[in-house]
Every structure is written in C-alpha cells, then in structure tokens.
Amino acid sequence: MSTRFQGTDGVSLETEKWIHVMDKLGFTSFFFAGLSDWDPQRTMVVPEAFWEHPRIAAIQNEVYGQTSRNEEITGEIHNLRKLLKAKLYEFINTFSIDVLIVENALAIPMNIPLGLAITEVIAETGIPSIGHHHDFYWERTRFLVNSVPEYISMAFPPKMHTMVHVVINTENRKALSYRRGLSSIVIPNVFDFSRQPPGIDEYSADFRQAIGVNPDDILLLQPTRVIARKGIEHALELANRMKRRGIKNVKLLISHQSRDEGQEYYHRIVDYAELMGVDLIIKPEIIGATRGTTPDGQKIYSLWDIYPHADFVTYPSTYEGFGNAFLEAVFFKKPIMVNRYSIYQQDIEPLGFHAVMMDTYITDKEVSEVLHYLENAEERKQMVEKNFTLARKFFSYDILEQKIRTALLQFGIVDINGGCEDQ
Numbered sequence: 001m002s003t004r005f006q007g008t009d010g011v012s013l014e015t016e017k018w019i020h021v022m023d024k025l026g027f028t029s030f031f032f033a034g035l036s037d038w039d040p041q042r043t044m045v046v047p048e049a050f051w052e053h054p055r056i057a058a059i060q061n062e063v064y065g066q067t068s069r070n071e072e073i074t075g076e077i078h079n080l081r082k083l084l085k086a087k088l089y090e091f092i093n094t095f096s097i098d099v100l101i102v103e104n105a106l107a108i109p110m111n112i113p114l115g116l117a118i119t120e121v122i123a124e125t126g127i128p129s130i131g132h133h134h135d136f137y138w139e140r141t142r143f144l145v146n147s148v149p150e151y152i153s154m155a156f157p158p159k160m161h162t163m164v165h166v167v168i169n170t171e172n173r174k175a176l177s178y179r180r181g182l183s184s185i186v187i188p189n190v191f192d193f194s195r196q197p198p199g200i201d202e203y204s205a206d207f208r209q210a211i212g213v214n215p216d217d218i219l220l221l222q223p224t225r226v227i228a229r230k231g232i233e234h235a236l237e238l239a240n241r242m243k244r245r246g247i248k249n250v251k252l253l254i255s256h257q258s259r260d261e262g263q264e265y266y267h268r269i270v271d272y273a274e275l276m277g278v279d280l281i282i283k284p285e286i287i288g289a290t291r292g293t294t295p296d297g298q299k300i301y302s303l304w305d306i307y308p309h310a311d312f313v314t315y316p317s318t319y320e321g322f323g324n325a326f327l328e329a330v331f332f333k334k335p336i337m338v339n340r341y342s343i344y345q346q347d348i349e350p351l352g353f354h355a356v357m358m359d360t361y362i363t364d365k366e367v368s369e370v371l372h373y374l375e376n377a378e379e380r381k382q383m384v385e386k387n388f389t390l391a392r393k394f395f396s397y398d399i400l401e402q403k404i405r406t407a408l409l410q411f412g413i414v415d416i417n418g419g420c421e422d423q
Helices: 010-024 054-063 071-095 112-125 149-155 170-180 204-210 232-244 264-276 303-309 324-331 342-351 364-375 377-394 397-409
Strands: 031-033 043-045 100-103 129-133 163-167 218-222 250-254 279-282 299-302 312-315 336-339 356-358
Touching: 010 100, 010 324, 010 397, 031 071, 043 071, 054 071, 054 112, 071 112, 100 112, 112 149, 163 170, 163 397, 170 342, 204 299, 204 303, 218 232, 218 303, 232 250, 232 264, 232 312, 232 364, 264 279, 299 303, 303 324, 312 324, 312 364, 324 336, 324 377, 336 364, 356 364, 364 377
Parallel strands: 031 043, 100 129, 129 163, 218 250, 218 312, 250 279, 312 336, 336 356
Antiparallel strands: none
C-alpha cells in the first residue's frame, strides 16, 4: 500500500520489483492507493489516500511551517483517519491479506490521516507488516517545523512489534536507530541484471524525431523528476561547457515531471537553460511507465525506449535515497556522470563502479572526462561493461529475494528454501 502506484516515480518502480519477487515466492499481491494505474482487479483506489486530494492538501497547508494548529484541523485529520481506516479494513477483508507492505506511507508525512490509519489497523489486527521506507521526514526541511509532532511520533514510522522496518541505505539505518530507536534491514534498490538491455526497435526508432533531436546530436539524458535536489543546473552547465568546447549539437532531456513539489523549480530550470544557451527538452506527456497513446494520438514512449537513444546520462543529484536512475543507466550500459551524494559515497562507490564523478559542482575536469568517453568507444565499452558486471553481483533480483526472504522469516511465513508457507 502507498499513496500512489502510478507512472515512473522511484517508489512505484521499486515496488514493481518487489512484486516480481513476491510472485516468485508464491504470494499474490494486491494494492491499496490513492492514485493508481495498476491492475484494477487487484487494486483498491481510495482518493483520500493520495497526498494531492483537496482535503489532504488543505491539511498539509495548515500543519507545516507553524507550531500550532486549530481544533478544526485536528477534527479533519481524525475524520479522514476514520474514513481511511474503514477502507483499510475493507481492503484487508476483501482480498484476505496476510502481510502488509507499506511503501513510504509511514516514512514521509505527506498524508497524516493515512499514516495514522495504517498504524491503528496494524495495532488492532496484529497483521505482519513491512514498512518499506525510501526516505524520512527529517530529510526534508519543509516537514521539520510542524504542528503535528504527536502524529509524526506515532506513525512516521511507528514502533510496532509486528512490523519489520526496511530502509534502502546504510545512512537511513543509522538515522532510524538514532532518532527512533528502531532496528531495520537494508534492502538496496535493485534491477533485473539477469537479462541484457533492450535496444532500439521499430516502435522506439522515431523517439529522437518525436522530441526534436537529430540523429547526430549528442543527447544527454537526466532520468529524474524536475525537483531541486536533482541538481539539473549541473547538467545544464555541463551542456553549456560542452558547447563552449565546440560540441554545438548537445541537448539535454529530462525524462520525468515535477508533479509533487510544485512548479517554481521547473520555471527556474527553463529560465536557466535559456540563460545557458542549452536546448532543454521536457516532455513528460509522451514518456510513461509503459507504451501507449496520448488523448490526441501521440505515441507514449517508455523509459526503456528512451535510454537506448541517450549518449550520456547525467545524475548530479545533491541527495538520493539510493539511486534508481544510476542502476538504470548501468543496466542500459550508458556512461554516467554522478554527483558524489552521501549515499553514493557510502553504498555504491566503494563497490568499484566507474563513473565521471563531480564533487558539488562541475569543473573542466568532469567536462574533459565526459568528452573523452564520448570520443573513445573502446574505453566507454570497458566502463559500462565493468559497471554492469558489478551491478549484477550487488544489485540483482537475487539479492532482493534473499533480503525479502530474511524479512519474511521473522514472521514465520516463508520457509527456509524461499517458498511461502500455507496460511
């Protein structure tokens, strides 16, 4: 369960990988969310579970950035908690749920009533639960000043004897222990490295044409949302510096939209690209989780369609919970430039991955390295093949299966060989 199972955001993408492994272990998965484009036969959609529902958004506006709240807001929180709690019981009973896996809804308080409802249902039923926490409220400044400390303490995340906490990096494991006194299992983001990456096929062959990129253009791909911590300014500066070195046909594509954190940064990036003289392409309306068609008949391309067209991947984030886009670039055997954000330094870099690495800002050194790999096919191949081999060893579905099995063993609902026991 989560606030949203839709599109190409990191939580939805990682949840799909967990579903794959749970299926392999013999479980059948069902979904509870406020917004979803997943199988409707196995999904319960409750609009109030989504953080952009008007009633939830109104609560957000009232409780953050100040230290007191009025009685009406408290009443609204509890009215929604009761509504969502009833729907959760309906979900559990309708689909005969044996285990709850909560995807980030107990880590980030973007929907306080939902977090409270989930916590109470787990407390009342004793249902075995996994809290899969991708990032925590203390990592985002907008949640630090608030008028709901008792609710955050209760549910984000809760202290429950029937819940196993899972985090995606070692830094969060330490922080969760220090801040909340909770132990956790580290399960990193993974990818299916048992197969080779797909190439350009008949459907995706015209993607460059669809976004206005010529066959001989250098296409930099930043496979992230348009939000401030993704460091898009650095990718724009890289493109600008490349143009100043004579690479006039360089263009930057941002693959995702900026839906959940407002439009101010989006407008800043568009203006900044104009100032830097860089061709910036943002077309989320034709890029989705799967292929399809827009209402006006345009092709929708999947992320898998986009990567083969990229010449270089930029990943200059200032902070990441782990790095889905990094693994995707490695899977598609693309050279990558990465900012050495803290999780990369702790959990990825020590494993021996090879990337063009920047520290906080772009210098001539990074520009020269990017150009070097673009111009030297053999060294580029060595780089991406080494990265693929390392990722297959450390971040494969086999690793995910081992880790999930470890979590489920604590409930006694999976046997030592990996299959689920009869309930």
